[in-house]
Amino acid sequence: MDPSDPSRLSPPRAAPETICARSTPLPRSSSPPLVPAPQLSVVYRFEGLDHVDAVYAGQADGFVYARDGHPNAAALADRVAALEGAESAAVYASGMAATAAVLLAELGSGDHIAFAEQLYGKTISLIDRELRRFGIEASGFDATRPETLASVLRDRTRLVMVETLSNPLLRVPDLPSLAEMANRAGAKLVVDHTFAPLLCRPLELGASYVVHSGTKLIGGHSDLTLGLVAGPAEAMDRVRRLGSTFGLSGNPFESWLACRGLATLPLRSARCCATAMELAERLGRSPAVRAVHYPGLPDHPDHDRARSLLQGGFGAIVTLDLGDRGRADAFIRHLGQIPFAPSLGDVATTLSHPATTSHRGQEPELLARHGITPGLIRLSIGLEDPADLSADLEQALAAVS
Ligand SMILES: Cc1ncc(COP(=O)(O)O)c(C=O)c1O
Structure with a gap:
């Protein structure tokens, strides 16, 4: 039976309770809307088991459950990936959730992260207080003096994290040199690009991940809280899976609003x-x-x-x-x-x-x-x-x- 046929869910002589309880699909239109709608559904419907298998396996287009992914996040992520020159991007519930997703995907007990002491205060708390509780070591360095990074790098340093423009003194780290030093030591550079979207592309300067608080300039109207991560496709698969497992995903309406913010x-x-x-x-x-x-x-x-x-x-x-x-x-x-x-x-x-x-x-x-x-x-x-x-x-x- 046609899944978009309303009578499938609410037969003509259904009881009021049945009519009220079941959602009906929107009427079809041969003329698609110019503006994509916010897709608020938490869950998606399947024809049968082969269909759900195919969607999970990526052999059929579609979504299953909004925490794992939904059309508005996918649309926003695609645009941010294009802006950053990244293979892939993902949307999170806040800038902090986006940073947490990268750190939790990349670091495990015994690993080490080097962080710029100029980072946003909560990011420092996440790295230097919370991650330490899980056995992740951390050392601060001065992002404007690369020699201070050299002095804290270790065998188990997996990540180096900086901001493009530091808060509040707007210091500008030498991203290419820091990326080179990190990569030489077997670590990846993560750049929080919240203060500088469009002013440069950190991935082209050697960073492995770029993180944004979409709450700020990308949203642009102080009416949404979101975060984004962009990076190479394979690494982003893991960051995306981790976001779903820890429940860090961004919601459809705010993703839709952020796309509107991006336009300007x-x-x-x-x-x-x-x-x-x-x-x-x-x-x-x-x-x-x-x-x-x-x-x-x-x-x-x-x-x-x-x-x-x-x-x-x-x-x-x-x-x-x-x-x-x-x-x-x-x-x-x-x-x-x-x-x-x-x-x-x-x-x-x-x-x-x-x-x-x-x-x-x-x-x-x-x-x-x-x-x-x-x-x-x-x-x-x-x-x-x-x-x-x-x-x-x-x-x-x-x-x-
Ligand atoms: C540079 C920077 N990164 C990350 C964040 C965290 O973003 P959010 O508030 O969306 O979690 C902020 C918040 O002020 C910030 O200024």
């Missing part, structure tokens, strides 16, 4: 980078600002590397040093339009205070080593008119001074 990512990225550059230059001239950290500025310590590695701009994030916690707090309170909302990548400009949010709970020595002081304010630049943003920032700075 190049436009948003170009505009945010241009405004960020303009504001960084202006803020650098303010007497109330102790320092501006932005890789597009010639006095940024990694400016030359940023110019050679990044294309299309230097990113949407600008970090200001206002000197101390009191001045940072006064600045936040005097801003009229820019909210203190500790995330990034929204269409509207937001700000964060790394010492109390993204780096909360990290070792004070580690924060001091990397210059993460209570006076730092991290701005995530959005799509507003630069003059309006500048006016709000300048009146708040005037109040602080």
